[in-house]
Amino acid sequence: MQGKKLFLDKEVVRFRLSERVRPHNLYRRLAELIDWSFLYEETRAVYSHTGQPSLDPVVFFKLVLVGRLENLVSDRRLVEHCALRLDILLFLGYEVDEELPWHSTISRTRQLFPAAVFERLFDHVFAQCVARGLVAGDTQAVDSAPVKANASLEAVLEKQAAGPSGPHLGGREQTPAAGSVLSAPAHQLRQLATGQRRRQGAQTGALGARHEQARLLSNKTHYSPTDPDARISVKPGKARALNYLCSLAVDTAYGVISHVQADLADQRDSLHLPRLLTGLQQRLRANELPLHDLLADAGYANGPNYARLEADHITAWIPVFGQYKPALEGFTYDPTTDAFTCAEGKTLPFQKYDTNQDGAWHKIYWAVCRDCQQCLRKPLCAPRAKRKQINRTIYDAAYRRAWQRQQTPRGQRMRRVRQGTVEPVFGNLLPHYGLRRMNVRGLAGAHKTMLVTAVAYNLKKLLKHRPQQQLSLAVALPQPRRAATKRAVRLSRSTGAQTLVIAQPRSRNGIA
Structure with a gap:
């Protein structure tokens, strides 16, 4: 029925x-x-x-x-x-x-x-992971990824030049909004304007007809009134968007997140590493864990980072940036005298320290003018200058050591360890833990959201962890006088259990 x-x-x-x-x-x-x-x-x-x-x-x-x-x-x-x-x-x-x-x-x-309460929750869960044996602490992998901000790129406004006073409304002076005033150095603004004019001049049609000019946006000249802390950034293969930067440190033992922070998306990763390293070291020291190796990609490579890691006795497995050249063609460097020697045997000693327009320090080497004027290689070596001059960063020695490390087999293995540790974490957080887009505004709110996301990820690690205890045991038994064969002692291991099997000799009738 x-x-x-x-x-x-x-x-x-x-x-x-x-x-x-x-x-x-x-x-x-x-x-x-x-x-x-x-x-x-x-x-x-x-x-x-x-x-x-x-x-x-x-x-x-x-x-x-x-x-x-x-x-x-x-x-x-x-x-x-x-x-x-x-x-x-x-x-x-x-x-x-x-x-x-x-x-x-x-x-x-x-x-x-405040954000300190969220950090306290993260520390509490991280301490539980350490107690369960999920964190080794000696090797940490670092990486970052952009997270979409809760603001639209269509609503950005152009920044105004800083004047002697703000606009007046009703007889009262108004304070300009955060991020609405030009703050970039003049040389950077000039470089940006030159690049934009060059790109706009190249926007022509198939027959030479000029199309409608595209809107060129930059963090140096535009800001978001909805979320002033959001920054315009672009990732290869994706469109420009207002983003925050999520920076992570992941332990290589079981993939537990050991540190997380929200950063501005318009700066290089290398500028965020000092703050990340400070927070990571404090958390590891609080749990009595030493840090020996730090793994990161080339975006974190710069001289101050290499120098700080060496000062803290941490091995930096960070590939040097692509523009760095460990050796100059035709010149040999002598570290004892701190001087270069050209192919003609002329010496270029160290002369002075100097800074570039962005404030980066470098060392300057140059040769004597009469040596270069009489040299046959001058049209190829220094065609427009009176003498040959070499500029090297003051962290050249640290760069060279990092470059040598990445050429070793261990350096290649560390690169694969980093890719297999921190990149799968981002592959889970962004699409599966609600980090594909921010639901809050401001850098402080983004930091709280990223902390809660990392707590959820570590709790999942805790719930899935099943410790496996293995014990090796060897037993020696005395041999009987009339034994037909020797006794065999075997240890059979099963998952989480130990079974001792003793094979007894059998008599002729099949009974032990």
Whole structure:
């Protein structure tokens, strides 16, 4: 007989939420894994002793953590999603008929808590990873990736030159908005204007007809009034966008995130490494872990970074930048005398230190004028100058050592280790942990969001970790007098268990 299910929508009298969520559920295990009570003491200073009770701080951090685990960017969608999931309600400590907080309450609470509270939560989870043996600490891989800001590139405005006073409105002087005033050096603005004119002049049609001029945007001349901290950046193969930069340090043992920070996207990665290294070293020292090797790509290569890592006794496995040349063709360097020798045997000694327009220090070597004037190679070596001059960075020795390291087999292996450690982490965070786009504005808000995302990733690592204990055992037994064969002792290893098997000699009738 054919059955037919009828839905009566009746009121259930006996219902217990904890009985409807299985013991192996992700959020049930997560609630038992972490002790969240320390958050009350961390957030006590931001509340007053009077007034209406606020949203529970533990509930807030659990909500934003669920948003990362469920890959939800919007707070409004997060509340709607949590109301439909029994396991999430149990994790938050809410009954089925209890109303969840409004999405605006989550947003205001995120702005209320300082970034130090989010960092304290990250440190707490990282310490649990260290206690479980998931972090070795000696080798760290560093990388960065752009994250889209909560602002549109179409709404950017042009920066104004800084004047003696701001515009007046109603007889009062107004302070210009943050980032709305030109702050780049004059030589950089001139270089930018020259490059833009050259690109606009090249925009012609197939028959030479000029098309509509494209809008050329730069962080030196434009800013976003919606989110002044967002920066225009471009990644190879993708369109320009307003982005933030997510910088990570990942432990190479099990891929646990050991440090995360939000940076401005209009600067090179090498400029963000000192702050990242400071935070990473402090966290590793707090957990009594030494740092010996740092792995990064060529974007982190510059002289101050090499010098600092060497001063901290850390081996930098960072390939040198492509423009660096370890040796000059036709010139030999002598480190004892700090001088170059040309192919004709003339010496170019060190003369002085100097800086370029961007403030980078370098060493200058030049030869005597009469040596170059009488040299037959001058038309090829120094055709327009009176003498040959060589400019080298003051960190040339550190560059040379880094270049030599990357040529070794270990340097090639470290490159593969970095690619297999930190790049898969970004491959998970950006599309699967709600980091494809920011739902907040400002550098501080972006930093909080990235910290929560890293906490969610490390908690997943903790839940998936299954320690495997292996024990080797050898037993020597005395041989019997009438044994037909020697006794064999074998150790059979199974997953997480040890079984000792002793093969006894058999008699002629088959009985041991």
